[in-house]
Amino acid sequence: MVAMVAGCASKQQPDIASTAGGEAAKPVPGSQDGTVVVTGARVGREESRDRKVAAPMLMAPPAPVMTGYAVAVADAEVPASATNTRPTAEDYRYFVPPVVVATDPGREVYDGEEVSPVKIAAAEPVSTFSVDVDTGAYANARRFLTQGQIPPRAAVRTEELINYFRYDYARPDTRETPFSVSTDLAVTPWNPDTRLMRIGLRGYDLPQDSRPPANLVFLLDVSGSMNSPDKLPLVKTALTGLANQLTSKDKVSIVVYAGAAGLVLDATSNPSEIRNAIDQLSAGGSTAGGAGIELAYRIAEANRIDGGVNRVILATDGDFNVGISDRDQLVEMIEKKRASGITLTTLGFGTGNINDALMEQLANKGNGNYAYIDSALEARKVLGEEMGSTIFTIAKDVKIQVEFNPAVVSQYRLIGYENRALREEDFNNDKVDAGDIGAGHQVTAIYEIVPAGKTAWIEQRRYEAPLSAAAQELSSEAAFVKLRYKLPDGDTSKLITTVVPASQIRSAQIPTGDFAFAVAVAAFGQKLRADNLLGNFGFGDIERLAGSQGDFYRQEFRKLVGVADSLEEPRNGG
Template sequence: MMERSKIAPGHYIPPVIVATDPGNERYDGKEVSPVKLATAEPVSTFSVDVDTGAYANSRRFLSQGALPPKDAVRTEEMINYFRYAYPAPETRATPFTVTTDIARTPWNADTRLLRIGLRGYDLPRKERPPANLVFLVDVSGSMFSADKLPLVKTALSGLAAELGPRDRVSIVVYAGAAGLVLEPTNDTRKIREALEKLQAGGSTAGGAGLQLAYQIARDNRIDGGVNRVILATDGDFNVGVRDNKALIAMIEKERDTGVTLTTLGFGTGNYNEAMMEQIANHGNGNYAYIDSALEARKVLTDEMASTLFTIAKDVKIQVEFNPAVVSQYRLLGYENRALREEDFDNDKVDAGEIGAGHQVTAIYEIVPTGAKGWIAPRRYGDPVPAASTAKANELALVKLRYKLPDGDTSRLIERVVPTASLRSAGAPGSDMAFAAAVAAFGQKLRGDPLLGTFSYADIGALAGKQTNFWRQEFIRLTGVASGITPD
């Protein structure tokens, strides 16, 4: 009789699951951002991103026994799925705090990691503005499976339970055509009954559904409140307005009226993630992928305030590195959020939003001047400007621009990162180590060659022991990835 194999304590052995074919799923991935020479391009500018869909979607693939497509992974959404130890604002004069720290890079002894963290103020339930929400639910035939419409019902029923007496919800559905199935109400029982009656069948007139949902939102607008459409779908539009550019143009027009858009993605096989992420960005909202009832609760109950209540809009980050201190750098993620340098001061350029209690994290990998970089020294390279040498005590200048939710003129925050923090940088502490581990995980799933031999096992070890459920799950996922593709 064969002896049962023994498993060492603390080791995670993933279950054997037959991987599913992603089929016609659509993604709009970008190449890993290139290395920049600080003498030639000292300034890096990007819009913030608080979406988390890429992480939950990647988890879905790993849970099914397959690595996610590289185009499905956005490193910034992996990092921003988790919360970090950033201090909350002491007052609301500025809607968020700005934190910077530096540590040695776990996968490259010659570089350092610069982390920039934003943390929005919390909004107690009694202070939340009234919400006018339109649930826009895809009930087409493609939504029939258990991970689609049934999960949509669970997710939106949970959100309905969080409503206050001043809030109201309407429900619009679409399949071959669009229709209003629930007039505005804050009666949780009526909302849940209307959701429970929904059935899937027919083609997908998503464009018509969006048009009707926006009309209902406008007709029931709450001045000074939250006016938002919440779209729940697999993104498989096949009737009416289907072109992404046409959808985006319509959504931007509605955005300018004060109605924002949150997209919740569901399902597998025909999932159109490219559209879901893009239209949420242009709708001044956010994008999440719901792969389980637990994720639904996290996004729509535990993080409801962050999901729905905006405290700052058009938030941009610009970092100017001092070439006398930093010779090369690269930003981990945010490829599809990159802005031109001149966009930073242009208040006409749209950027990301931050909700109550939201956190945003960006991580740069930098090469200190004199250390070995990714790009070899150039024979005819640009000399370090005298102005940079004169400010050798400054590593970088971090600038942020943002507008208040009802404002049209941006406000500026500036923070100098001192060179002394580079000299004193040690191995990343527990919070920074976990952020670095998640960043490395995202980059490795994308095939980043600059991670060298840093393995999934190394990433799991870097993350360290965790007590938080979601962080523990992350560590298990690194083990799953290692099992699928042994390092």
């Protein structure tokens, strides 16, 4: 094995340990602090970690462990890969999630939001939010359930559960209009007096031969906290799979951090060099995440591809040994770097100390996405089947704004997206950052609405103003949906609008098929979050609503709902 060379980004940080043999270190491009390039990847010296957690972040309670369960899917339809590496049903005949004993799961960090409140359309007719294509909350909730525990409410972001799955949305025709927009309505299964309005976006599927070259920097946490079968070994599996999807026009660099940060692999397009460098990684030492991120961005800048994808991919349990002031500095640095076109994807691993709150925040600020990898199958899904949507952006700063007509809709609430809410004035402001959409990505948002004249959640106010003449004149419209986005190399947003006709509310039926499954996932998320507006709608109702499914991931969802049902504490008297 090629040696690691001693070096560090700060005199206060321990050196990366040396092993037998060695190569001379090379200076990092743009480095002013003595950081060195190293070849090899063994990091030594396990050290204690002084961790600081900022309020009001919530901690997960200890999780009991149960044996894995098997899902037979011999006849399942497996989603087609964005890179034509379609797995077979045989690959998924039995899925047994890893059984991991968490030594201290009480140190997991989540930053949950309260369930979105109900809005009165006459008083607040406009709802504005940034799109979200993260999926980390779903995989993390799956991990909790397979370990025999209902996930903590703060860990569940319903929109990430919904957007984990693909739906039957129209395919966009051209890259110039990079996604389609569709809307539909249905009667709410848990409340016959309300309706569910779904807004669906589908991104343009970028053909393999026309995608831009990629400059990727793998930023890998090799600290002692990653020394677990569900952490660094899974990181190596995930990134080896991604490396196998790259072409000769792409290049990869690898930066590691533990007690210090170092460059393990300079930019290369050689797949065997990438795989060899990944294969030699091992864990040990304390965590200096800030130094690693700073170095990774310098390497990305030094190898920038004009007109291509320039992205840092951070793989960690998020257990950064930095204080809250350093965390704020990290976020500020990432916000500045995104302006230069270098984006950030975060991949979370492991149990016991996963810092979900920080990793989601970093991805959001870095115009990237956050995924939690709990198994080799999930690694294959995120970085294999969905590589295009994970890496290649087709639209940025995507915002949605819905204006409800109070003559048709009396009250409404957005299911999920609590931490993506924007002010109404942010919608037309191109300086306000919002979510990005990758090639082939889908985004789904679901509103629960009360049609005018139906029993509402909030009683009519004594001094409520009468409806405006404009609202009454446009009573054929239930809502006006606006979408703003920028092309990847653009600074000025484009606008797409669509009208939701009131006739769709009057003709709405109980959801079926694809829509029913999306509603089931939304209900599942809200049930895990203890949303009291679900009434008595339980896990058994959700499983029935989801219906029979042929797709592997949807089959797995139904099994997880059943697991949640078995773990739910019985109500008093029953």
